[in-house]
Amino acid sequence: MVMVKMGKGTAGASNIPIIDMQDFPAQSGKLMEACREWGCFRIINHGISPALMGEMKAVSRSLLDLPVEIKLRNSHPVQGKGYTPRNEASPVFEALGCYDMAAPGNLDNFFDQLCVSDPYQREIVTGYSKAIHDLGMDMCRKLLEGLGLSGDRFNGWPCQLRINKYNYTPEYVGSTGAPLHTDPGFLTILQDDEIIGGLEAVHKETGEYVPVDPMPGSLVVNLGDPAVIWSNGRLWSVKHRVQCYEGSIRLSIAMFVLGPKDFALGAPEELVDSEHPRLYKPINFEEYRMLRITNKSPTDAIELLRIKS
Template structure:
């Protein structure tokens, strides 16, 4: 699935049309995208383009705030608050909001950053829209493999607003290291003008550029989607490369995992030919494993292998 060049290397990620559901063909495309790529672009989603544009304007203004204000954006869980540039990712900084579905959490985030009433309204409206979309995509994903489960209703969703301070000296370098996402799935509103996102083709090991396509959203599957699917779904490796000397801004929303509960493969994915690959794990414990081991590109999954598969 996806276009190929003349020597057979896949060059474009799949595109899923949200308006075509419940067409069985679109479910099949979604399942194949999850298995073969671990990512896909969605078109004809329900988030208004005006809201996406307004949110991007708000995000840029928040990321331009003085450092002393951005530092008020403290962690709720590990890594959920403000991240300043580091030695590993010197060109990157980001603000975070844990639990998009909680109006209280949204208000607290806005209060930390002295957001105006208009900014409060935009952030709150966007948070609800993306949280609802993440749950809808998760539901369609389970339906694509023949399971009709209301899994995601109470799962927390976190967003991170990202800024890459690309300069002429940084062209050709990495904006953020190769990694997988630790949660179940991620919805990304990418920079509509500045490219740099690349995903790894799991077959060739080569990186495929994901160029800007205004008005669309990107979905990546993370490590816990691999756990839940018993290895069937791909946790896509990705990175951001500096292609031009320009500020690059994106908004990533992460559907994490059941709050305080463990995630594991349903019995439908486990049989004598497909033994259970991973022990049940909570998002919080798995995230701690990733942080303590500094294994950021899916390797931490080896730490939760079942004894017979380790």
């Protein structure tokens, strides 16, 4: 794939679909087209107030500004589920994480790890986490309905809260903050930086890098590889990266709907027939995450699961 970056501010940015969450079921067709053709889109009127989004951003910045020795306490046995320090692959990027954020006690453990004693900070993070988790489940249900399915098939899927900081400096402008990848989880909802851009999505057909410019008050939704497996290829996982457009701190807050905890993810029987044979082998989420790591394949590991006809 030849990738050509479309300049910041070009018409390409306007091609990212915008979905109005208060206009369903009328928006269902537009949503499914965005999922097939882009694998990413912005949502507006999503129910999370601008005030709460702003407060969450401020609290997140204060947590990411804590001393490294405190941030390192945000530990988890699995890499990437707790604190991610700056490293050789991403020298400007760091993140704090709370795995399975909706499970009882996990947010409290996150606060305790970081010695967060301020009731206001705990209230804001808790409130935002509930709101973004509820939104993620609602988005999953809308995808289910858009594919003609019913039921509550995402109940209990672990979700992860991650707050990201890009420690950009003027010398870093033009460099990459997060390298090209698809997401290993089913679905990501991102509150990106409302001032500093940098998120770029790869156009499915042309391979061009399309800037996803900031739009205050909105959220970005990305589909990951498990969405492709689960939908039997009907949905698209977007390749994307983060570039440094200007030498200022960039902050984003992501919520990942990861995948089922106790069973392998595969396409439901309703999406498999003689005209739509099963495309991918079912796989457990953690197994798929490790497959990506061991094969050093942040963009194409899903092809390792493709069933040869």
